[in-house]
Amino acid sequence: MKDNHSTSRAPAYITTEMYRPSYQPILIGALSNTLEWYDFIVYATMSEYISDNFFIFDNKRDALHVTLTLFGMSFIARPLGGIAIGRFGDAIGRKPALLLSMGIMTIATTAIGFLPGHASLGVAAPVCLLIARLAQGFSAGGEWGVALSFISEWSPPGQRGVRMSFLSLTVTLGSLMASGISAILMTQLSPTQMLDWGWRVPFLLGGxxxxxxxxxxxxxxxxxxxQAHMTNSRHRKARTRNISVGKLLLASGFSLNWTVSYYIFIVYLPIFARTHTNIRSDHATWSNAITLISIAFLIPLIGALSDKYGRLPFFRMSCLAVITFAAPAFWLIVAFESLAGTILAQLTLGVAIALYSGPGPALLAELFPTESRSLGAGLSYALTATIFGGFAPLIADWSITLTGSIYAPAVYAMMAACVSLAAISFLPETAASQLT
Known part of the structure; x- marks a missing residue:
């Protein structure tokens, strides 16, 4: 399957006139996807306050673990969303599927913002919270593959790396919005105000x-x-063609470093800093925001470079950076317990994330044909995120408790990077390929 000079030929009905030079479709897809990921990630930034409102435990650590479990359980619905919304997008259209995923996410996020806590609803409160999180996971699982298909199919050859990097940028911007708004609220409101009502504000803004x-x-x-694919009689039957299991597994293995690095170094690391060191909560959150700004700056640049130099070199550099710097970064945070040390550690790991996120969406889009692009790209990413990414914060915190070592989360990320590095050796170079 390996082919470092792959230049797949597009079907005759796909012509260069179909590509729109304007960035308008890219911006529409990207802006909406930013909000999708803001809605999904803000739960993690508010996890400490959610745990106090929805779960009654004598030990606050147990309450946090249950809250992080719900964060991970929402990922169980992601493959279901990837299958259902992905198939809907491949069969009916990218636009209807994008509307469906946005509608579900908006309703679920608003519901969390208004949901009464354990003091009012008792055990029904965490049950309702779980339902809302599953709905968010279902939406996010379908959103990724359809948005990826939508943006790639508006991107002309030779520009897919830079244009599709905006899809990764939306994930970063959504997380940045979640971290930034959370940091502002934590800075301006007292701990009592945050616990009483402040944690609801980000959810209501998202809705x-x-x-x-x-x-x-x-x-x-x-x-x-x-549209051309749907009207071309020769390809109508191909819409029901099954996805290659081998290609799906390869894409999932490739996505492993991407998802684990993101959820360990961006979602979990601020929680680690707040709960395992004496770093102030607002400092940990501001470090996350600064790191996300840096990632957002690097992603389009690396996406553009991948159009010129290929996708694979950047993926290899990312994996090697995680393997090399993950453990030293955790040591730096614990050793200095300072804002500067936390920023330096996160920025180093953030570069590794940007190296993957820039060309990553383009590669996934180029691996799958039009009739199964939404399903294939969405499901492969969702499976990896569900099994290894969504539970990463819980696994990371639990592994520290089990082993007594602060380096346990770093080892988990390093192992994921090793698997992805092996998968990359079987991937074709797709920078010069045509969509099929």
Missing amino acids: AAGSVMFGLRYFADETPIF
Whole structure:
């Protein structure tokens, strides 16, 4: 399967005139996807306050573990969303599927913002919270593959790396928004105010913005490549073709370093700093925000470079960086317990994430054909995120308790990077390929 000079030929019905030079479709897909990921990640930034409101334990550590378990359980719904919304997007259209995922995410996020806690609803409160999180996971699982298909099919050859890097950028920007708003609230409000009502504000803001983004998606155009594919009689039967299991597993192995690094170094690391060191909560959150800004700056640059120099070299550099620097970064945070040390550690690991995130979406889009792109790309990423990424914060914190070592989360990330490095050796170089 390995082919370092792959230049797959597009079907005759896919022409260069189908690609729109304007960035308007990219921006519509990207802005809405930013909100999707903001809604999904803000739960983690508010996890400490959610645990106090929804779970009654004598030990606050146990309450946090249950809250992180719910964070991970929401990932169980991601493959289901990847299958259901992905198939819907491949069969009916990218635009209807994008509207469906945005609608589900907006309703679920708003519901969390208004949901009463354990003091009012008792055991029903965490049950309702779980249902809302499963809905968010279902939406996020379907969103990724459909948004990836939508943006790739508007991107001309030779520009897919830079244009599709905006999809990774939306994940970073969504997380940045979640971290930034959370940091502002934690700085401006007292701990009592945050616990009483402040934690709800990010969810309600996300729900309100979701209504606006739903309207933007409603007025977007369907991709010409998908329209041509649907009307081409020779390819109608191909829409039901099964996805290669080998390609799906290879794409999942490739995604492993991507997802584990993100959820360990961006989602869990601030929690680690707040709970295992004497670093202030707002300092840990600001470090996360600064790191995300840096990642956001690097992603389009690396995406553009991958169009010129290929995708694979950047993936290899990312894996090697995680293997080399993950353990020293955790040592630096614990040894100095300072804002500067935390920022330096996170920035180092953030570069590794950017190296993967820049060209990553383009590669996934180029691996799968039009008739199964939404399902294939979405499901492969969702499976990896569910099994290894979503539970990464819980696994990381539990592994520290089990082993007594602060380096346990770093070892987990290093192992994931090793697996992805092996998978990359079987991947074709797709930078010069045509969508099929």
